[in-house]
Amino acid sequence: MWKRNKENKDTIFPVTIDKLEKLLVDKFNNNPDLKFSKYNINDKKVAVFFIDYQVEIDKIQQSLLQPLLNMDKKITNSTLLYELPLNSGSTSHTLQDVLEKLVIGEVFIYIELESEIVSFSMILKENRNVEKAETESLVLGPKISFTESLSKNMNIVRSRIISTDLVFEEVKIGHLSPRDVRLVYLKSIANEDDVNTMRQRLNELDVDEIEDTIVLKQFMEDSQTNLFPQFVETELPDRFTYNITRGKIGVLVENSPTAFIAPATLFSFLESTEDLYMRWQAGSFLRIMRFMAMIFSVLITPTYVAAVTYQYAIIPTQLLISIGQSRAAVPFPPIFEALLLEFLLELLREAGARLPTKVGQTMGIVGGIVIGQAAVEAGLTSNILIIVVAMSALSSFTTPSYLFGTTVRIIRFPLIVLAGILGLLGIAFGLCWLIIHMLRLTSLGRPYLAPLYPLQIKDFNKVFFRAPFNYSSRRAKTYRPKSIIRFNKKDAKQKRDIDE
Known part of the structure; x- marks a missing residue:
């Protein structure tokens, strides 16, 4: 009873057309973009x-106004819904409903003193065509990326997963500026607890607006104050659908060319669908190389600072002589030298990313060479440290995920400080803190370091290396999918010639 009274209180119909016009003009603060036309049709x-x-506008003229003005039948709401050559008609009874539909692009027709109002969806959508991915470039495999159109993105996903089990759950997020969101999963495979958890987080999110998928991802993560990303973001449909078929959950957002996938582990950010398109030996080699590059990127510069500052004994004699000669003219301690060079490298990277493509590439290459050479000649840094920092930067760029690569680069700075203060003991202390921190971290309630913790040895061939497809008949237990079996292993091994 209370809900019914509340709805009646918000209802303004029936109302005269003049009063309706005045009410809408007041609501939109005399905005000239509100077009309100009056007609006399059949009395x-x-x-x-x-x-x-x-x-x-063209569609309004041809499909709505011309048939409406030429209508010779008695005009009623039912006549409008069934006689006009439009398929997306609906009725509204409250002012709030009218305002919400009006701002997203619906056209309203009101017959004076009727108890409801008719609207048709004629939304003008400005979207780019499907193009090649920019931030996640591939040598092999599909090159298309998601666009800002939710309907196009859903079409791409549906064309790659042709199954009745594929679910697109609709969610509206934002009070001030509502935005369409789709929760995507395979009903027969995705873990039901994970689906319920993500659905609950989306439905309980109380915000005015979300600017992009990446912003929504930060709201949805288990810990918003954590440096490590807990969901995988992607602009590649093939990576998105690959994870969906493995039992994970995806989220698409209107006006965003990026999707995100959950749950995720630390190792999910080092995987690439390109590993699937290569022979299993090459795919495994590249995946292992990324793991080693991540560790190398985090440790190489702090280890240099610790060795040069305290632990001279771990450096070979000939190399120690070269380092001593290189640093002879440098007046700064190794910690300051390393921090300065790392900071300059981050400046070059950020400047190159913000400038136009051709200018940015030129500036990055020329700027790195000129500044590096000038810094050595000016005695601000040693040439050996330039090589070390460059190798560390190259290693961080091998990460397929841009956000995770940024995290790796940020971690280097506190480790350099600890190495400059405590040497190798400081690096060990920093690494122990990182491991303990990641052991406590979760993604949609799942352990962040799985399958290392908790230990799932059978999932190693899906994380640390890529097994041949004949030996990948099971999905990873880490994400606890409803269906573990992907295909029959015995049938996959059978090979028959054409004459058998």
Whole structure:
């Protein structure tokens, strides 16, 4: 009973057209983009109104106004819904419903003193065509990326997963500026607890607006204050659908060319779908190389600082002589020298990313060479440290995930400080803190270091290396999918010639 009274209180219909016009003009603060037209059709006063830049004007003229003005039948709401050559008609009873539909691009037709109002969806969508991925480039495999159109993205996903089990759950997020969100999963495979957890987080999110998928991802993560990303972001449909078929959950957002996948582990950010398109030996080699590059990127510069500052004994004699000669003219301690060079490298990287593509590439290459050479000649740094920092930067760029690569680069700075203060003991202390921190971290309630913790040895061939497809008949137990079996292993091994 209370809900019914609340709805009636918000209902303004029936109302005169003049009063409706005044009410809408006041609500939109005399905005000239609100187009409100009045017509007399078959002894009936009819109003047509919409937001100018939100609708397809040509479609309104041809499919709505011309049939409406030429209508010779008695005009009623039912006549409008069934006689006009439009398929997306609906009715509204409250002012709030009218305002919400108006701002997204619906066109309203009101017959004076009727108890409800009719609207048609004629939303004007400005979207780019499907193009090649920019941030996640591949040598092999599909090159297309997601776009800002949710319907296009859903179409791409549906064309790659042709199954009735594929679910697109609709969620609206944002009070001030509502945005369409789709929760994507395979009903027969995805873990039901994970689906319920993600659904609950989406439905309980209380915000005015979300700017992008990456912003929504930060709201959804288990810990918003953590440096490590807990969900995998991607602009590649093949990576998205690959994870969906493995039992994970995806999220698509309107007006965003990026999707995110959950749950994730630390090792998910080092995987690439390109590993699947190569022979298993090459795919395994590249995946192992990325793991080693991540460790190398984190440790190489701090280890140099610790060795040069305290632990001279771990450096071979000939190399120690070269380092001593190189640092002879440098007036700064190794910790300051390393921090300065790392900071300059980050400046070059950020400047190159913000400048136009051709200028950015030139500036990155020329700027790195010129500044590095000038820094050595000026005695600000040693040439050996430049090599070390460059190798560390190259290693961080091998990470397929841009956000995770940024995390790796940030971790280097406190480790350099600890190495400069305590030497190798400081690096060990920092690494222990990182491991303990990641042991406590979760992604959608799942351990972040799985399958190392908790230990799942049978999942190693899906994480640390890539086994041949004949030996990948099971999905990873780490994510606890409903269905572990992907295909029959015995049938996959059988090979028959054409004459058998």
